[in-house]
Amino acid sequence: MGQSASASSHGYSSGYSSPGSSRRRYLTANQSESSSFSESNAQLSAVDDVDFTLEIPDECLALIFQSLSSGDRKRCSVVCRRWLAVEGESRHRLALNATADIHPHIPAIFTRFDSVTKLALRCDRKSISINDDGLALISLRCRNLTRLKLRGCRQVTDLGMSFIAKNCKVLKKFSCGSCTFGAEGMNALLDHCSTLEELSVKRLRGVNDGVVAAPIGPGAAAASLKSICLKELYNGLSFGPLILGSKNLKTLKLLRCLGDWDRLLETMAKREDNNLVEIHLERLQLSDIGLTAISKCPKLEILHLVKALDCTNAGVVAVAENCKLLRKLHIDGWRSNRIGDEGLIAIAKNSVNLQELVLIGLNPSSVSMSAIASNCKKLERLALCGSETIGDAEISYIAEKCVALRKLCIKGCHVSDQGIEAFAWGCPNLVKIKVKKCREVTSDFADWLRARRATLTVSLDVEEAEVEAVEVSASDAGEQEDGAEFPSSVSRATNAGVAGGVDVPSSQNAGRSSAYKPRLGIFGGRSLVACTFGRWLNTGNGSSNSGVL
Template sequence: MGQASSAAACAHGVDHEEEEEEGEEQEEEKGEGEGVRSLLFSGMDLTVFAPDECLAAVFQKLELSDRRQCSLVCKRWYRVEGQARQRLSLQACVEIGLALPALLERFQHITKLTLKCDRKRCSIDDDALCVVGRGCQQLRKLKLKACKGLTDQGIDRFAKLCGSSLRKFSCGSCQFGPHGLNSILQHCANLEDLTVKRLKGFKDSSEFILPNTSCSIRRLCLKDFPNGQLLVYPLIAQSKNLHTLMLSRISGNWDLLFESISVHMASLVELHIEKVMLTDRGLQAVACCTNLQVLYVVKPSECTNKGLSAIANGCPKLCKLHIDSWKNNQLGDEGLATVARNCKDLQELVIIGLNATMSSLSLLASNCSSLERLAICTSDTFGDLELSCIADKCLALKRLCIKGCPISDRGMEALVGGCPSLVKIKVKKCRAVTPASVEWLLTNRVSLVVALDTSPTTVAPEAQVRPVQESNIVRENAPVPLTRSPLARARFAMAVVACTFMRWSASNGS
């Protein structure tokens, strides 16, 4: 008994000591907080004690407009904000050419630069682009849009100046052609991302796009080439490390091209095909990419269930599948059922103009247990029965979009007890769905967000329909929250940083 009582007394003493230490720590923290507040309200500018690194870290947390206003406070903030800036977007009109040296001298550590010009105005010329090449030695990403004053010679000079650091190059609605693009590919050995849209220099050119022997491109996006299929063929074929390929509105038959390059695209993971001449033969060639996980097929010329089934059989790792059949009645249940049987890891499915029925949707809901996003648009066969099947079996579904389908309030009622993981549902142009069913649905599932638009012609902005709750009512005597200007917020943040820095310095010195 004596030993037990002594042990209990010791334990009680230890607990008492711990409580005293915690109380002392809380008092110290409270005192430090009061000290910071007193210094802030004393009128002293504590930002002078904060190092430049801390000041730059605070600037990076601000929005762009707030950051610009803060840079005009004093010379030090102006200098630090310029050195910490890594992204810059400029209106690339011809008048900015004279100001470029001063701008680039201020922003010496730019890694991402966007030069965008209005199509009705004259853009910068080759000399201005060379100034950019000399002033931005750390440039990793460059985007050119509607810079009609640039030629192949200017692109060639720029590529020689900063080709070693460039990782991403994007151009659209420019005048240069294959020669300038070849200069980028030859001198930028570390280029990983290339986007080319609407280059007018391709119209009257027959020069092929030939990448470097050590081509390291992982993402390639090509759009709006009138006669560019044969010109870009060597670029696609020699990109051995290609991860993402996006093709849109490029003339020519792509079946033969996919058959010839599918063997070299074993590393392809994401493929976007939009408005190109493609048939089942081309889809069968794409099916050889066994590592494919994301596939977008938008408005192909001639594709049937046979091509879609070939994709499902050859690419079992598919996670995202978007199909816009463009009123093609040859795509339907048969191809979708094959996808449901073989692509069991499917997480996102978007079908537009594809008439899916119970036979394929039931199989899809049963086999694809990881399906989180489903969008069904312009389907004449998707009604209340099909929606009830989705509600009963898709347990992991989080987002549901239904547009232009013959569903009604009866089908919406099935969502009250179904799809337990559902977060948001969007219903557009479904005339039989009324706001009353939406209100009743939200009454039973308060956390659900519903966007309803029953107009067949106009698209109304998304609105979250919710019953009025006590927490949403603003009371008359409620205190009005204080709002601070961007400058006040920045000063407050840097004052706290300065006080913390001074406290650390004092503790290290002691």
């Protein structure tokens, strides 16, 4: 007892405790753990009830929505009422199925999407489209529209277009296709929309149906217009006053439009303030007179000449000798043999800035191909299609001399493994080569070339389904609604027959034009050029100055 008392008095413990005291300590520890666990659960529950997105400002949330795809935006809009409101207020681009059934819902749609500046109204052929009343209601709700696209709106007349013109005066881009309004509605748009910069008109039935079309333009919009695209119009020449009156016009596309276009181009060439940079001409009644007029455009950089059967070497030489700034040149001779060595040698001598060259249905000799390979030092993209004279020797010139070449497309030429072998060492900057319908090029050799140059993408005879899908996307990019222009004219031009297109025979050589129609050869199917460059369009590997690839 004395020892125990002494030890206790000095503050030491013997380590022994009674059973009662142990149970009390266990219960106390258990209660403490339970209490801590309950508090943690309560804190977690409180955290779960907190919506951290409430601290994100509406402006930041709107920026997040704008970076999402259309489907993700729709899913986010049903999360809560706030997200629904912010998503609607921040949506600037809207596409609607513009059938007649949409009319009762227009107020609700544009109450939610009250900030739309880019609007597309589309209706299929089997449905009844929105009418003038619906278009008037939309124009009142969307006074800040800068872009408007109408597709298949056959119930819209000149009256509906007048509503758009008067209520949407800040339009910068207008595009229509398969609509039924006419010259009066188009003139109303041009008179009131003084800031219009881009105009695209395709199969405008109100203009096509008239025997004598009323003149269109120039109007107040002529001062600001920079791009005009006319496609598949019987009375395309009715837009002549607009084209001639647009002093700041930089891009002109005339695709499958009836009429004698030589006179219009001659009149345009006489202007001192000719600022045209890009011209696309496809299946027009056009001769060397028109090409000579085009050669008087000193700022011309891009020219597409597709299936103009009356154009010869003389017209091409005039363009080459006078348009020193040419960067992109597409020529589809449709196997007429009217454009050949003389024109191509002139291009080689004068177009030192050429970066992109597409030759379809031409039969150049080794002399002209050697000249192009030797003189066009900046050539980065080259396509050779449907030529009966291009063989291994010409391809070897290209491999040896085209040092800057990055992308090459060959279709339907007499090229074999021996010619393609030159690219195992030549063209040090080449990143992609595509070969189709060249029977003497084998898949085994393509594999060898891939192994020889690991950085080179070699494409040989891709599947037709894949080709068609690529061409469709490329064709849509070519309508200037997303800024891409290369594939459209080439893809459409290399088809034997274009759905809904207009065949324009020459008045002077109608017999010859008809004779050439069956001689389409490999161009009766899909175009490799459009497929190839359509895919390259999204790679961004081209020159910064190309604007396409």
